Amino acid sequence: MSDTTTTADGAAPRTDSIEDLAGFSRRSGELFCEEISARELARRFQTPLYAYSRQALEHNIADWRAGVAGTPHRVFYAMKANGSLALLELFARAGLGFDIVSRGELARALAVGAKGCDIVYSGVGKSLEDMRAALAADVLCFNVESLPELERLNAAALEMGTTARVSLRVNPDVDARTHPYISTGLKNNKFGIAFDSALEGYRRAARLPGLKISGIDCHIGSQITELEPFVHAAHKVLDLVEEISGAGIALEHIDFGGGLGVRYGAENPPAARELVSALSQCVRERGFGDLPLFFEPGRSLVAQTGLLLTTVEYVKPTAARNFCIVDAAMTDMIRPTLYQAEMAMVNCSEHADAAPAVYDVVGPVCESGDFLAKNRLLDVREGDVLAMTGAGAYGMSMASNYNARGRAAEVLVDKDSAWLIRRRETIEDQMALESRLPLEVL
Numbered sequence: 001m002s003d004t005t006t007t008a009d010g011a012a013p014r015t016d017s018i019e020d021l022a023g024f025s026r027r028s029g030e031l032f033c034e035e036i037s038a039r040e041l042a043r044r045f046q047t048p049l050y051a052y053s054r055q056a057l058e059h060n061i062a063d064w065r066a067g068v069a070g071t072p073h074r075v076f077y078a079m080k081a082n083g084s085l086a087l088l089e090l091f092a093r094a095g096l097g098f099d100i101v102s103r104g105e106l107a108r109a110l111a112v113g114a115k116g117c118d119i120v121y122s123g124v125g126k127s128l129e130d131m132r133a134a135l136a137a138d139v140l141c142f143n144v145e146s147l148p149e150l151e152r153l154n155a156a157a158l159e160m161g162t163t164a165r166v167s168l169r170v171n172p173d174v175d176a177r178t179h180p181y182i183s184t185g186l187k188n189n190k191f192g193i194a195f196d197s198a199l200e201g202y203r204r205a206a207r208l209p210g211l212k213i214s215g216i217d218c219h220i221g222s223q224i225t226e227l228e229p230f231v232h233a234a235h236k237v238l239d240l241v242e243e244i245s246g247a248g249i250a251l252e253h254i255d256f257g258g259g260l261g262v263r264y265g266a267e268n269p270p271a272a273r274e275l276v277s278a279l280s281q282c283v284r285e286r287g288f289g290d291l292p293l294f295f296e297p298g299r300s301l302v303a304q305t306g307l308l309l310t311t312v313e314y315v316k317p318t319a320a321r322n323f324c325i326v327d328a329a330m331t332d333m334i335r336p337t338l339y340q341a342e343m344a345m346v347n348c349s350e351h352a353d354a355a356p357a358v359y360d361v362v363g364p365v366c367e368s369g370d371f372l373a374k375n376r377l378l379d380v381r382e383g384d385v386l387a388m389t390g391a392g393a394y395g396m397s398m399a400s401n402y403n404a405r406g407r408a409a410e411v412l413v414d415k416d417s418a419w420l421i422r423r424r425e426t427i428e429d430q431m432a433l434e435s436r437l438p439l440e441v442l
């Protein structure tokens with residue numbers, strides 16, 4: 001077994017606890033999601049399992065809705081972070097709208113009772129079919145990301161005898177100081193319309209009869225843990241708002257996108273209400289305080305509401321590293337592999353005879369990139385149930401079937417009830433879409 005207290009590169013290993021998480025607690029060594037122990041959830045529903053806390057969701061919704069007196073703001077949940085219908089239903093009931101990026105997401109929003117006026121449509125590659133579906137639903141606003149998209153949307157609206165409300169998503173060229181894969185507001189990103197072309201875009205949109213200019217939009221990246229990049233981007237957007245108004249084009253809202261970060265480890269991001277308050281203040285200072293503000297949070301609404309529960313299959317000490325092989329994999333949670341994300345990992349049941357060592361927690365998939373956590377000081381034994389916290393965002397929504405693994409089940413915990421909101425995917429489910437070749441060609 002390798003050294004039990006330091007990591008291979010000599011750095012201090014990480015240990016996590018679950019204090020300060022609404023909806024979760026540790027009681028006599030057992031991790032609880034509301035009133036049910038994580039171990040009990042794993043026993044009842046098997047693992048890998050996503051478990052969400054309703055209390056945590058309501059805590060986050062309240063934070064985003066708090067807002068600022070005198071500045072109207074609307075929250076559109078970016079459902080790509082977690083598109084579970086049960087969660088969407090809770091958001092819809094709480095009065096949130098939805099930010100969508102495909103007609104599949106549109107169908108999900110409509111399925112939980114959202115109306116067109118509750119939906120904004122983002123994304124760089126909207127197809128004609130996407131546009132037609134969204135126009136038929138009469139969505140509140142298309143966030144348009146290029147000049148060719150403006151032309152296509154105009155044609156689609158005219159063909160359907162309607163008008164499309166539009167915002168241009170402008171790229172303010174601001175460094176969100178986050179991981180390059182989730183930074184979207186720099187001029188070398190594929191997203192948005194270059195700052196210098198935005199006014200021309202608005203002039204063009206104003207001349208297109210199938211379009212009605214509604215607002216302006218930006219989204220500079222994700223997992224942003226400071227106010228400063230948001231405020232910087234806001235001022236650049238407000239410079240444009242001045243120019244656009246100066247050109248005689250009226251705007252009806254400003255959309256500041258999503259991107260607020262969460263605490264996965266040592267980060268200390270501002271609360272949603274602080275972000276809303278800071279941006280409302282910018283807008284008031286610049287004399288646009290009467291324009292409603294839109295926000296499109298994804299991660300900050302759901303990340304800390306979910307656990308990924310996984311069972312230890314094997315403890316495998318080697319000369320170089322100790323591996324803790326679990327039944328969840330990159331197919332369930334790809335963030336560590338894709339973004340080098342470091343997410344918290346705890347044992348759901350603490351052992352009385354503690355014997356911690358430094359482990360890499362890895363999955364069964366045939367890829368060296370298949371890991372969930374590295375260099376963690378943990379006390380783990382075969383059969384233990386581990387919990388990755390902060391797993392509610394970009395976990396299940398990015399899950400795949402690689403290695404012919406079925407996707408995990410999901411449960412929503414509400415006090416002492418646990419609702420199965422998505423059953424575990426079966427092997428039959430995985431084969432259901434495929435067709436065999438006719439015998440005569442074999």
Ligand SMILES: *Cc1c(COP(=O)(O)O)cnc(C)c1O
Nearest residue numbers: 078122222258259296297298299
């Ligand atoms: C992804 C995305 C969001 C949500 O981002 P989070 O970081 O999850 O808050 C909002 N708006 C747009 C346009 C996006 O692409």
